[in-house]
Structures are given as C-alpha cells and as structure tokens.
Amino acid sequence: xxxxxxxxxxxxxxxxxxxxxxxxxxxxxxxxxxxxxxxxxxxxxxxxxxxxxxxxxxxxxxxxxxxxxxxxxxxxxxxxxxxxxxxxxxxxxxxxxxxxxxxxxxxxxxxxxxxxxxxxxxxxxxxxxxxxxxxxxxxxxxxxxxxxxxxxxxxxxxxxxxxxxxxxxxxxxxxxxxxxxxxxxxxxxxxxxxxxxxxxxxxxxxxxxxxxxxxxxxxxxxxxxxxxxxxxxxxxxxxxxxxxxxxxxxxxxxxxxxxxxxxxxxxxxxxxxxx
Ligand code: MLT
Numbered sequence: 001x002x003x004x005x006x007x008x009x010x011x012x013x014x015x016x017x018x019x020x021x022x023x024x025x026x027x028x029x030x031x032x033x034x035x036x037x038x039x040x041x042x043x044x045x046x047x048x049x050x051x052x053x054x055x056x057x058x059x060x061x062x063x064x065x066x067x068x069x070x071x072x073x074x075x076x077x078x079x080x081x082x083x084x085x086x087x088x089x090x091x092x093x094x095x096x097x098x099x100x101x102x103x104x105x106x107x108x109x110x111x112x113x114x115x116x117x118x119x120x121x122x123x124x125x126x127x128x129x130x131x132x133x134x135x136x137x138x139x140x141x142x143x144x145x146x147x148x149x150x151x152x153x154x155x156x157x158x159x160x161x162x163x164x165x166x167x168x169x170x171x172x173x174x175x176x177x178x179x180x181x182x183x184x185x186x187x188x189x190x191x192x193x194x195x196x197x198x199x200x201x202x203x204x205x206x207x208x209x210x211x212x213x214x215x216x217x218x219x220x221x222x223x224x225x226x227x228x229x230x231x232x233x234x235x236x237x238x239x240x241x242x243x244x245x246x247x248x249x250x251x252x253x254x255x256x257x258x259x260x261x262x263x264x265x266x267x268x269x270x271x272x273x274x275x
Contacts, residue, residue, distance in 0.1 A: 011092060033271060035060065040192075053271075098121065105129075115206060125267055213240045221247050
C-alpha cells in the first residue's frame with residue numbers, strides 16, 4: 001500500500017491566500033472531504049481525521065480566512081464571505097463535489113454553503129453546530145468578547161475558552177488536544193478574532209435549508225457540550241431527511257478531538273455512502 005502523507009500547502013484565491021492540509025487518495029476516487037474548523041481554531045484540529053481516512057478518499061482541512069495561516073484579505077468577515085471563499089477554493093482546486101465536515105462555526109459555514117451551491121456538496125458531517133442565528137443576548141456576548149480581547153489580549157480569552165470547550169474528562173485525559181487548541185487561539189491575531197466574532201454575530205438563520213438537504217448527513221454532539229445545546233441539534237435531526245444524530249458520551253464541544261476513534265469510525269461510514 002502506497003504511503004499517504006499529509007502535505008501542507010497554500011493557494012491564492014481572489015484577495016486571500018488559503019492554507020490547507022491535504023491527504024490525497026491513493027486509489028482513483030470521486031470522493032473528497034473538506035474539513036472546516038471552529039472558532040477561533042485552525043486546520044490542525046483535524047489531524048486525526050485526516051490520518052484515519054481510507055485510501056479512496058482525499059481529505060483537505062482548510063484555514064478559514066484570517067485564521068491559522070490563511071490571510072485576511074479585505075478584512076470584512078462574514079459567514080457568507082467564508083462560504084464564498086470555500087466555493088472559490090473548490091473551483092480553483094477543480095473539485096466537482098465534496099463532503100463538508102464542519103464543527104461549530106465550520107457547521108455555520110457548511111449550511112450557508114449548502115444554500116449557495118448545493119450541487120457541489122455530496123454529504124454533510126455537522127458537529128456541535130446548528131442553523132440558528134444569534135439572538136440579541138448572543139450578539140451582546142460576542143460584543144463583550146470583542147471588548148475583552150481588545151482590553152486583555154488573547155491569553156486570558158484562550159484560558160477561559162478551554163474550560164467551556166472540553167468536558168472535565170477531556171481536560172484530565174487530553175493534554176495534547178488542550179495545548180493544540182490553546183496555541184491555535186494564541187496564534188490568531190486580535191483583529192481576526194474580533195472580525196470573526198462579528199461575522200458570527202451577523203450570520204443569517206439557515207433553518208430554511210434543512211428540509212432541502214438531500215445528501216447523507218451525520219450530526220454529532222458532545223453530550224457535555226456547554227456551547228451548543230441539544231435542542232437545536234435535535235431540531236436539525238428532525239428537519240434533515242434521513243439524518244443520523246449521535247451524542248458522544250464524555251465529550252464537550254469538540255468530539256473529533258475528544259473521542260477521535262468514535263468520530264472517525266462514523267465519519268468513514270458516511271464517506272462510503274453515496275447520495
Ligand atoms: C466555535 O467553536 O466555532 C464557536 O463556539 C461557535 C460559536 O461561538 O457560535
């Protein structure tokens with residue numbers, strides 16, 4: 001069996017340069033999966049998923065505009081802009097169709113992408129995310145977070161974040177995952193963190209698209225997720241025809257890092273299904 005290496009690359013698209021990790025299929029393939037990270041992380045959170053992909057699948061983990069090693073371009077961030085960046089990335093990479101796997105903010109982007117170019121998407125894995133826009137209290141929380149980052153910097157923000165993101169079990173047992181997330185937060189610039197908070201505060205509700213989804217869909221939620229409640233995910237499961245919904249015991253907001261074995265097993269099952 002040919003060895004499959006994960007390579008890192010950059011590609012120029014419009015006003016930005018998008019950084020990505022890629023693991024190419026060794027067999028002739030018509031299946032690609034694109035990983036979309038959450039806020040304020042980067043593509044490195046998907047390493048264990050890339051490693052586990054079967055030989056007939058190409059996997060690509062991108063850095064969203066302004067985060068990780070992707071440049072920020074014009075600096076006016078929105079979930080709509082991130083989804084359009086993804087569409088441009090697919091065109092430039094000559095990818096006809098892809099499965100989108102997004103966690104949290106990555107899921108907001110995947111759902112907006114499904115509204116914009118459903119013909120390019122042939123499967124969805126949505127983890128710890130939902131279709132609702134922020135209500136006023138949610139928006140105010142984003143504005144408070146912007147003030148906190150501007151006043152005190154990224155470090156205290158990163159520390160506060162960890163307690164919310166991981167389950168108590170993961171905090172005890174997953175020091176490497178915690179370090180990776182802490183350093184991802186600290187590597188993003190203050191301006192990109194704040195611009196991404198505004199992007200999430202201004203996002204539109206994508207509930208209407210749920211009943212239009214016609215591709216295999218897997219919904220995953222960490223049972224101890226303090227950020228994404230169960231109710232909007234259960235609603236997604238009801239509205240997306242044929243969707244599978246799973247809750248992972250012992251996981252918080254990032255099941256792909258907290259229980260990668262279980263996540264990968266179910267991801268690989270979905271990747272072998274055809275829409
Ligand atoms: C994320 O992990 O992407 C964020 O928690 C999403 C959010 O704050 O809505």
